[in-house]
Amino acid sequence: MLLKVENAKAYYKLEKVSVKAVDGVSFEIFEDEVVGVVGESGSGKTTLSNLVSMNILKPLTLVEGKILLKINGEFKEISSMSREEVKKKLWGKEVTIVPQSAMNALMPTIRMAKYVEHLAHSHDLAEEKLLAKAEKRFEEVGLDPLWLKRYPFELSGGMKQRAVIAIATILNPKLLIVDEPTSALDVVNQRVFLKVLMQLKRMGIVRSIIFITHDIATVRQIADRMIVMYAGKIVEISSMEEILRKPLHPYTRGLLNSVLTPEPEIRKRGISVIPGAPPNLISPPHGCRFHPRCPHVMDICKEKDPPLEEVEEGRRVACFLYSEERR
Amino acid sequence: MASKPMFRFLLRRFIFLLVTYIVATTVVFILPRAIPGNPLAQMLSSLSQVAQANPEAIRAAERTLMKEFGVDKPVLVQYGEFLLKALRGDLGTSISYYPRKVIDLIVPVIPWTLILLLPATLVAWILGNTLGALAAYRRNTWIDKGVLTSSLVVSQIPYYWLGMIFIFLFGVRLGWLPVQGAYSQGTIPSLSWGFFVDALKHYVMPFASIVISTMGGWAIGMRVMVVYELGSDYALFSEYLGMRDKRIFKYAFRNSLLPQITGLALNLGTVLGGALITEIVFNYPGTGFLLFKALTTLDYPMIQGIFVILIASVYLANFIVDFLYAWIDPRIRLGQEE
Numbered sequence A: 001m002l003l004k005v006e007n008a009k010a011y012y013k014l015e016k017v018s019v020k021a022v023d024g025v026s027f028e029i030f031e032d033e034v035v036g037v038v039g040e041s042g043s044g045k046t047t048l049s050n051l052v053s054m055n056i057l058k059p060l061t062l063v064e065g066k067i068l069l070k071i072n073g074e075f076k077e078i079s080s081m082s083r084e085e086v087k088k089k090l091w092g093k094e095v096t097i098v099p100q101s102a103m104n105a106l107m108p109t110i111r112m113a114k115y116v117e118h119l120a121h122s123h124d125l126a127e128e129k130l131l132a133k134a135e136k137r138f139e140e141v142g143l144d145p146l147w148l149k150r151y152p153f154e155l156s157g158g159m160k161q162r163a164v165i166a167i168a169t170i171l172n173p174k175l176l177i178v179d180e181p182t183s184a185l186d187v188v189n190q191r192v193f194l195k196v197l198m199q200l201k202r203m204g205i206v207r208s209i210i211f212i213t214h215d216i217a218t219v220r221q222i223a224d225r226m227i228v229m230y231a232g233k234i235v236e237i238s239s240m241e242e243i244l245r246k247p248l249h250p251y252t253r254g255l256l257n258s259v260l261t262p263e264p265e266i267r268k269r270g271i272s273v274i275p276g277a278p279p280n281l282i283s284p285p286h287g288c289r290f291h292p293r294c295p296h297v298m299d300i301c302k303e304k305d306p307p308l309e310e311v312e313e314g315r316r317v318a319c320f321l322y323s324e325e326r327r
Numbered sequence B: 001m002a003s004k005p006m007f008r009f010l011l012r013r014f015i016f017l018l019v020t021y022i023v024a025t026t027v028v029f030i031l032p033r034a035i036p037g038n039p040l041a042q043m044l045s046s047l048s049q050v051a052q053a054n055p056e057a058i059r060a061a062e063r064t065l066m067k068e069f070g071v072d073k074p075v076l077v078q079y080g081e082f083l084l085k086a087l088r089g090d091l092g093t094s095i096s097y098y099p100r101k102v103i104d105l106i107v108p109v110i111p112w113t114l115i116l117l118l119p120a121t122l123v124a125w126i127l128g129n130t131l132g133a134l135a136a137y138r139r140n141t142w143i144d145k146g147v148l149t150s151s152l153v154v155s156q157i158p159y160y161w162l163g164m165i166f167i168f169l170f171g172v173r174l175g176w177l178p179v180q181g182a183y184s185q186g187t188i189p190s191l192s193w194g195f196f197v198d199a200l201k202h203y204v205m206p207f208a209s210i211v212i213s214t215m216g217g218w219a220i221g222m223r224v225m226v227v228y229e230l231g232s233d234y235a236l237f238s239e240y241l242g243m244r245d246k247r248i249f250k251y252a253f254r255n256s257l258l259p260q261i262t263g264l265a266l267n268l269g270t271v272l273g274g275a276l277i278t279e280i281v282f283n284y285p286g287t288g289f290l291l292f293k294a295l296t297t298l299d300y301p302m303i304q305g306i307f308v309i310l311i312a313s314v315y316l317a318n319f320i321v322d323f324l325y326a327w328i329d330p331r332i333r334l335g336q337e338e
């Protein structure tokens, strides 16, 4: 195991209200795996990635829960680290996020090689060594190392994405989190990018990858396991094969159906085949958050929040359809 | 450095500037003529007292004057002549200082204006940006709040008010500094130590009032910009990579400086116009003061002349900015189309 999240709640505490963007999630990431996190826009995926990397700033507050990360062979409770500590010990080396807007993630007015040099200073490494590493990494992601001498804007979108990944993994972070990396790319570049990710993992440059997206069609090509989020909660965790073969949660089913429909229109809009809209996270529905949209809604769903329970080996779902309690 | 896209970029800018220059000079030509009143009338009435009210002589004088200033011709012809002459550097004859040439009146005041405004603008820019960046770096601390509040207050103080308070306090009450002019009346500008000290004493208050009243704006602008840049994607990504805070701040500072440099250069471009109000308040013999006198006497050629020089210098500054910008910002230099 690489990472363990225990009942974490992270709210955006605004003046009068709290947005319960991540509300009691528990999961783990094993070593050497790719985990896809899917869910509609606003379901809390980006917030979850901020939580996992301990980037908890201003309105976002860790209300409850623990996050444990294996550092040098032993588990450290990173949720109790100060931001300074997180920056020093975690980011870049243990965990790196490629943020949702990776296209603008590189400092625009200096050459990328200069940026790498600055990174070397920040980590007290030798400039030439890190530059050499960057050149190698550029090659590994399929970019001519000469591009390092250029400015980020000189690269095309797909190349930029790969350059960002190359730089993000320059210090061999154990856990790489990519947030919607492929949404801005065309199909060809998407495929290239997925290949690059897999290769980085195969070569052991990164150990595990959390791949955040609302696009199941992409994530199924790369992920070993999948976490499905709905309205700030995890509704299902399962291996990719199992979930594709037999989705358990009604929301997951809807999500998959939308991908598998032949009409490209519906496929593009993803979830739209499930009638209704996701709830607002300031005062989410009582009971199961999905119940107002659920085709199988029962009385208990309106009263109680279904816990995330193991129903099969390695398979967890939060739904009373599969729970003892229903009976 | 002078790559092809950069050359194209500069050429485009140059053509753009040329077109707007013509538009601007047109406005300068029309505007003074739109002010009600006839500049010659005043001159003639004073003349009539001297010439013992001989109507024949006055009419003859009027004709000569109208010819001299070219106002007897149709407006379009006047306009054409004005443009042509302006290009040759002939700005015509002043009405209120008749028969002195406008250019001869403007040239001697330019050094005074430059000596006052160039350093004042630069100092205000450097101080303001430093303070603004500092405030952004120490966001939400007392330093930030102090800088922000005082900048807001100071930048809201009307120019003349600050000048008058200075005059009252340091000039009248405390008697430390002379209250008007660029040097004591009766002294002749020379390169002597004594004159230098005298001029310096006159310099302090106008200089300080300009620096103080313009600094706040720079500080606020810089702070906003740096804070914005610090929240941008590259700053976030750099943080995730473990880049040091100082370095990220340097990035933000660098990227915020670009628009500030533009602002500075544009400001420097207007320097030749003088600091109108400051110069009036302190009776400082610069272009602003000259313009003020020209406006009150409806001295068309003088008004036009000052503006033509002003516009030309603004445009020159604009062009230099473009050049600088293309040089600093690789996105422009290398021809990225926005």
Ligand SMILES: Nc1ncnc2c1ncn2[C@@H]1O[C@H](COP(=O)(O)OP(=O)(O)OP(=O)(O)O)[C@@H](O)[C@H]1O
Binding pocket: A012, A019, A021, A039, A040, A041, A042, A043, A044, A045, A046, A047, A048, A059, A100, A214, A281
């Ligand atoms: N800074 C913030 N302040 C207040 N609320 C926020 C903030 N950022 C996000 N939220 C809210 O938190 C919820 C989850 O947002 P989040 O960005 O994690 O969703 P997401 O699943 O990543 O969506 P997307 O697919 O659109 O990226 C949303 O309801 C959003 O409105």
Ligand SMILES: [Mg+2]
Binding pocket: A045, A046, A047, A100, A179
């Ligand atoms: Mg998101």
